[in-house]
Amino acid sequence: xxxxxxxxxxVNGVVREIEGGRSVRQLLESLDLHPGLVVVERNREIxxxxxxxxxxxxxxxxxxxxxxxxxx
Amino acid sequence: xxDTAVTETGVKDGPLVIAGREFRSRLIVxxxxxxxxxxxxxxxxxxxxxxxxxxxxxxxxxxxxxxxxLYHLDPDRIFLLPNTAGCYxxxxxxxxxxxxxxxxxxxxxxxxxIGDEHTLLPDVQATLQAAxxxxxxxxxxxxxxxxxxxxxxxxxxxxCAAVMPLASPIGSGLGLVNPYYVREIKRRLEVPVIVDAxxxxxxxxxxxxxxxxxxxxxxxxxxxAGDPVAMARAMRLGVEAGRLAYxxxxxxxxxxxxxxxxxxxxxA
Numbered sequence: 414x415x416x417x418x419x420x421x422x423x424v425n426g427v428v429r430e431i432e433g434g435r436s437v438r439q440l441l442e443s444l445d446l447h448p449g450l451v452v453v454e455r456n457r458e459i460x461x462x463x464x465x466x467x468x469x470x471x472x473x474x475x476x477x478x479x480x481x482x483x484x485x
Numbered sequence: 486x487x488d489t490a491v492t493e494t495g496v497k498d499g500p501l502v503i504a505g506r507e508f509r510s511r512l513i514v515x516x517x518x519x520x521x522x523x524x525x526x527x528x529x530x531x532x533x534x535x536x537x538x539x540x541x542x543x544x545x546x547x548x549x550x551x552x553x554x555l556y557h558l559d560p561d562r563i564f565l566l567p568n569t570a571g572c573y574x575x576x577x578x579x580x581x582x583x584x585x586x587x588x589x590x591x592x593x594x595x596x597x598x599i600g601d602e603h604t605l606l607p608d609v610q611a612t613l614q615a616a617x618x619x620x621x622x623x624x625x626x627x628x629x630x631x632x633x634x635x636x637x638x639x640x641x642x643x644x645c646a647a648v649m650p651l652a653s654p655i656g657s658g659l660g661l662v663n664p665y666y667v668r669e670i671k672r673r674l675e676v677p678v679i680v681d682a683x684x685x686x687x688x689x690x691x692x693x694x695x696x697x698x699x700x701x702x703x704x705x706x707x708x709x710a711g712d713p714v715a716m717a718r719a720m721r722l723g724v725e726a727g728r729l730a731y732x733x734x735x736x737x738x739x740x741x742x743x744x745x746x747x748x749x750x751x752x753a
Contacts, residue, residue, distance in 0.1 A: 424546065425543045425544065425546055426543070427546070444546055446544065450553055450555050451544065452541075452584050452585075452587045452588050454584060459583055459584060459587050460587075461587070462589075477543060477584075478543065478544045478546070479541050479542060479543055479544065479584050480541075480542070480544050480553040480554075480555070480588070481539040481540065481541060481553055481554045481555060481565065481567065481585075481588060482517075482539065482540050482541075482542045482553060482554055483515070483516035483517040483518065483519065483525065483539065483540065483554055484515060484516060484517040484538055484539055484540025484542075484568055484570050484704075485515030485516070485517045485518070485538055485540075485568070485570065485655070485656075485682075485702075485703075485704030485705065
């Protein structure tokens, strides 16, 4: 049921409880992340930015949120 | 940019061209390990580099304000070359490359598959495997590799946009340990050959460019210098000096002396 209860998801290797029924964009915003600067991999599948609004985070999802950092 | 010293002399030298993209600077720098982001930005500026490498990593969600590289570098001004650093398998490298491309900068990727934790030397077989897959997916692959002529030839055959033999191990600062092999790689390949890793100071950069290399990629030599901004400037001059010396054509080496002053007209 959308918007009710909490679900468990794994974000960057850590299990978190989040509100159910959230889109990927809402999850990013709740983590204070700029959607334009983050790449999201959900269950090993890389998402397009246009999908952030459409895709709902589901219980058991494994999410990787990555960005560019300094490197050689 | 880097061509200043070259153009002043009237010697003709074109830009560095990788997969159709032109760079006036032959120096590419990394963005890792600087003591502060300010130092990194200033060092990049002083180096004259138009292309910098970046890594793909998890966002640290425990920090209140995440300091991604894009808070400090403007991708409209400087070309970002994502790397696959830290990958030990072809599969991992492909995954990182795909994530990097999704960040939306370009199809360019610096492919790096490490085979040994102690030396950080590349796993050439896995690199080749990943290179083939990434080229098939439309990536412009700049492949980090050993100073191994055969490996370089295979990577070019696989469709890499540039081949990047090491000068010496990553972060070692040991300089160009095998000038003969990198020269031979340059002689044999048609794609640009960019020496990546191991350059420690300006004389290393100069010596490397004197071998006829198309460019150099470095990170630790700047980040760990006492004054990274001054070293960046020194590296820029070293790269320019080496390039110009290469284009000028050095005198032959002889194992005997030849006088510089006339032998005629000496007093009796």
